[in-house]
Amino acid sequence: MSILARIKSFLGMEAKPDEKASKEEVEKVAEEKAKPKIGYIHLSGCTGDGMSLTENYDILAPLLTEMVDIVYGQTLVDLWEMPEMDIALVEGSCCLQDEHSVKELMEVREKAGLVVAFGSCAATGCFTRYSRGGQQAQPNHESFVPIADLVKVDLSIPGCPPSPEIIAKTVVAVINGDMDYLAPMMDLAGYTEACGCDLQTKVVNQALCIGCGTCAMACQTRALSMTNGRPELNEDRCIKCGICYVQCPRSWWPADRIKQDLGL
Amino acid sequence: MVLGTYKEVVAARSTDKQIQKIAQDGGIVSGLFCYALDEGLIDGAVVAGPTDVMWKPEPMVAMSSDEILAAAGTKYTFSPNVWMLKQAVRQYGLEKVGTVAIPCQSMGIRKMQSYPFGVRFLADKIALTLGIFCMENFPYESLRTFISEKAGVDFDLVEKMDIGKGKFWIETADQTLTIPLKETHGYEQNGCKVCLDYVCELADVSTGSVGTPDGWSTVFVRTDAGETVFKQAVEAGLIETKSMDDVKPGLGLLEKLATDKKTKAMKVIDERKAMGLPVPYKGSSEKEDPLANI
Structure with missing residues (x-):
């Protein structure tokens, strides 16, 4: 089985029999394409997003060795000068007081075709939004912002961390040039100020909530529960990752993709 | 297409006498879950289970037929079942989870499966979604208002609620009361007003009373997963079926109600867009078929 087919089968995305011919052609084209050059840039994050990527155990080895070229990244590649890259995955928010972070982010924008805010710290600031400085090792490091505050971001993959599946699905979409699948991630690049209270202001206040419970299911810190059919936020637990609003069926609705995935 | 994509639609009911007795209509959801549990097609199911407060359900993980049956029957208020799916996998350790979902809940589940941004190792464990x-x-208080105030019945005495033939039905041990559905208008939750889905178009199997006689249900078999379970349950003799052509009122009524819901919702969607309010769906001018769920 081809690598792409293995990944698709891992994700439950097997081609339907009648579509097989065309799918195989697509896979052939995909495999003949040059491997995308990927850089991994680590700013102020906990490495959880990179850890989540490695949780794609079944496909990780072929993914890293045969499908992409990792050309830059601390601990991954022995290289000081940032090379040209097709895709830069940026993990972590950017500390405005850390000149190295700011400089590196600016350089990424110049050297990378696509800049991806990888994980909620890069996408929305996530829990680094709570930083107020005054701590060791550098008390001056106080202001942490999502990378879209400083550079243009092409794709955003929120999550604390993003699930192994969304990472694998995104890689497959990038390699296939499946822009339809990536479209919501382009839109999410503009969603930089996230909070559990978005459910109240953007869903309940807007007469859109239907009490389905998807937000509370999705919350990665159990900050949400459902009371009388509406989400209730425990602000002390909320890390401002934005996942509750991103998963809400009333925030954005990928109707075509869902029907395609279900074979309907 | 107002009824969504489906492989087959039939009139059906559970052949189990006990299920027939306690089920809302044909006992399709209870029957299929019991079968799927017995055959190991699912390890458990998230259902709207009973609580200390009458008619106020909470999602629960049912691991046996008894627990499925304890949750049988429709409750006309919120049970955020999607919330419980993560617990079913993480805390109960289930590998194959079934769930019963109304259309908006199936939307939350399907969106999570296609775009599992922050939801880790859950999407592929949802084995069976039964839609109603x-x-x-x-809201619970709305229900209480029209049962206690409008019908004048003590909430605790109500044994069954139902919607049909233009009325809201309330059954107690010794009487059956009705409220015209018109009088319940204004009490429904607002989020429903932009919903274009009446027949749970994204479930594996969807079912409901409309279209078939009392004691039977209309069943749409939609996905491969749904077809497998439903066919096996019919072959095992746990569910009996009839052609929709042989029952009254038939598919025509369903088509009418589905079209009504979509037409009304499209009007609200267009009005909201004109006011600049957010709506996740396309307006009628933005899509080819104004009644499509896009």
Whole structure:
């Protein structure tokens, strides 16, 4: 089985029999394409997003060795000068007081075709939004912002961390040039100020909530529960990752993709 | 297409006498879950289970037929079942989870499966989604208002609620009361007003009373997963079926109600867009078929 087919089968995305011919052609084209050059840039994050990527155990080895070229990244590649890259995955928010972070982010924008805010710290600031400085090792490091505050971001993959599946699905979409699948991630690049209270202001206040419970299911810190059919936020637990609003069926609705995935 | 994509639609009911007795209509959801549990097709199911407060359900993980049956019957208020799916996998350790969902809940589940941004190792464990037809849902206090105030019945005495033939039905041990559905309008939750889905178009199997006689249900078999379970349950003799052509009122009524819901919702969607309010769906001018769920 081809690598792409293995990944698709891992994700439950097997081609339907009648579509097989065309799918195989697509896979052939995909495999003949040059491997995308990927850089991994680590700013102020906990490495959880990179850890989540490695949780794609079944496909990780072929993914890293045969499908992409990792050309830059601390601990991954022995290289000081940032090379040209097709895709830069940026993990972590950017500390405005850390000149190295700011400089590196600016350089990424110049050297990378696509800049991806990888994980909620890069996408929305996530829990680094709570930083107020005054701590060791550098008390001056106080202001942490999502990378879209400083550079243009092409794709955003929120999550604390993003699930192994969304990472694998995104890689497959990038390699296939499946822009339809990536479209919501382009839109999410503009969603930089996230909070559990978005459910109240953007869903309940807007007469859109239907009490389905998807937000509370999705919350990665159990900050949400459902009371009388509406989400209730425990602000002390909320890390401002934005996942509750991103998963809400009333925030954005990928109707075509869902029907395609279900074979309907 | 107002009824969504489906492989087959039939009139059906559970052959189990006990299920027939306690089920809302044909006992399709209870029957299929019991079968799927017995055959190991699912390890458990998230259902709207009973609580200490009458008619106020909470999602629960049912691991046996008894627990499925304890949750049988429709409750016309919120049970955020999607919330419980993560617990079913993480805390109960289930590998194959079934769930019963109204259309908006199936939307949350399907969106999570296609775009599992922050939801880790859950999407592929949802093995069976049974959808129920839904016109609208009511906050608990709304239900209490029209049962206690409008019908004048003590909430605790109510044994069954139902919607049909233009009325809201309330059954107690010794009487059956009705409220015209018109009088319940204004009490439904607002989020339902932009919903274009009446017959749970994204479930594996969807079912409801409309279209078939009392004691039977209309069943749409939609996905491969749904077809496998439903066919096996029919072959095992746990569910009996009839052609929709042989029952009254038949598919025509379903088509009418589905079209009504979509037409009304499209009007609200267009009005909201004109006012600049957010709506996740396309307006009628933005899509080819104004009644499509896009």
